[in-house]
Amino acid sequence: ENIPLEMHKVRIVQKLNLPPVEYRKDAMEKAGFNTFMLQNKDVFMDMLTDSGVNAMSDRQQAAMMVADDSYAGSETFTRLQNKVTEIFGMEYFLPAHQGRACENILAEAYVNEGSVIPMNFHFTTPKAHITRLGGRVEELVIEEGLKINSDHPFKGNFDTDRLRKLIEEVGPNNIPFIRLEAGTNLIGGQPFSLENAREVCAIAKEFKIMTVLDASLLQDNLYFIKTREESCKNKSIREITKELSDLMDIIYFSARKLGFARGGGICIRSEEDLKKMRELIPLFEGFLTYGGMSVREMEAIVVGLDETMDMDVISQGPKFIQYMSDELQKHGVPVVTPAGGLGCHINAGEFVSHIPQEEYPAGALAAAIYIAGGIRGMERGTLSEQRNPDGSEQLSEMELVRLAMPRRVFTLSQVKYAIDRIVWLYNNRDLIGGLRFVDEPKTLRFFIGKLEAT
Numbered sequence: 001e002n003i004p005l006e007m008h009k010v011r012i013v014q015k016l017n018l019p020p021v022e023y024r025k026d027a028m029e030k031a032g033f034n035t036f037m038l039q040n041k042d043v044f045m046d047m048l049t050d051s052g053v054n055a056m057s058d059r060q061q062a063a064m065m066v067a068d069d070s071y072a073g074s075e076t077f078t079r080l081q082n083k084v085t086e087i088f089g090m091e092y093f094l095p096a097h098q099g100r101a102c103e104n105i106l107a108e109a110y111v112n113e114g115s116v117i118p119m120n121f122h123f124t125t126p127k128a129h130i131t132r133l134g135g136r137v138e139e140l141v142i143e144e145g146l147k148i149n150s151d152h153p154f155k156g157n158f159d160t161d162r163l164r165k166l167i168e169e170v171g172p173n174n175i176p177f178i179r180l181e182a183g184t185n186l187i188g189g190q191p192f193s194l195e196n197a198r199e200v201c202a203i204a205k206e207f208k209i210m211t212v213l214d215a216s217l218l219q220d221n222l223y224f225i226k227t228r229e230e231s232c233k234n235k236s237i238r239e240i241t242k243e244l245s246d247l248m249d250i251i252y253f254s255a256r257k258l259g260f261a262r263g264g265g266i267c268i269r270s271e272e273d274l275k276k277m278r279e280l281i282p283l284f285e286g287f288l289t290y291g292g293m294s295v296r297e298m299e300a301i302v303v304g305l306d307e308t309m310d311m312d313v314i315s316q317g318p319k320f321i322q323y324m325s326d327e328l329q330k331h332g333v334p335v336v337t338p339a340g341g342l343g344c345h346i347n348a349g350e351f352v353s354h355i356p357q358e359e360y361p362a363g364a365l366a367a368a369i370y371i372a373g374g375i376r377g378m379e380r381g382t383l384s385e386q387r388n389p390d391g392s393e394q395l396s397e398m399e400l401v402r403l404a405m406p407r408r409v410f411t412l413s414q415v416k417y418a419i420d421r422i423v424w425l426y427n428n429r430d431l432i433g434g435l436r437f438v439d440e441p442k443t444l445r446f447f448i449g450k451l452e453a454t
Ligand code: F0G
Pocket: 048, 049, 050, 051, 098, 099, 100, 101, 123, 125, 181, 185, 214, 216, 217, 254, 255, 256, 263, 264
């Protein structure tokens, strides 16, 4: 058996509750069949997300004790800026309270009515900010990326032929930037290769288009580059990171994921781009030396970024996810393959194939997994899409339930429990029915929408 080993020991614990199944059924109904609306006290394994819930290390906790609290010119900020420059090699850094705040700043600075932003795949929050300003997202992931099952090691790769064609069609002047998403979230935490990033950035350079890396899930992508890309086998994580960064004009990240803390920021190469975005930070985020983050969190990010350069740390997530995906597959449960980063992704389209896409099969399965085991996952399917301008449903390419693996949080026995409950549910899948909205927000509806059984 390919048992993943925890390369850390647990020294602070948090007590968990496992309420009985009748209680869970009630709680799910009260939450409008939306796992975001559950109370954490009612959740046994919180696999909703890896965002802001990763375990901190002893070194991170220690660093938080010596933070420099000042509105302007904080020493803590200088330490963070220096660390970011050391790792990514970019001179400038603008802090923000989290990833979507960076996306807001980028969109405000560069997106206009009619702008087209090519991406390997969209993510909910950047798409919402781009479309809010009249821009449009073009998804150019390789065909293999949209296949639930594949043996392609880099399903997050850009289709470079389609990228070139798109640029020629819409004209480079209408493309403010190309966004590369590391560890492509919505298709199962799938990586792109360093070689593919090189090709994308060469095309961008040819047409003088700016390149932006969303590095929120970079740690997983780095692990996959190191383990799956032949030419990188003998390179250190730091070297791979530097080679990738050297291709980019801008790198932004959610430090709720990258850096094992909470916050975010934008790394910038040129002074010109710095000036375009700088004044938006005090307007939306906070002064230039904290940008909405607490100094303690910034200290934790400094250490967390260093830990991200350590294979023993960044291999944990992908190894546990691989284990969970393999075990589920052994019992016939359909999952995304190859296993990616971020979490184990269950193919709800197949799991509950009797539920039509209009009745949100992935949402229904996420609700059922909570009832069956007190395990909270996240819908990543049609519910997470935004409606088309004419009000029609945008059916998603994939109907997935994501069971995120927050870093350094769960033990192997807890993961085994989750596997057991999901296998049980799979064998009783005809119990699961569809959902419809009773309260549908206009934007990012999946966060707070309420549904009922059809
Ligand atoms: N980019 C990616 C790839 C993300 O996964 C996220 C967040 C963001 C940007 C936005 O960052 O949350 O700090 O504002 N993903 C979370 C998730 C919400 O659960 O997948 P944020």
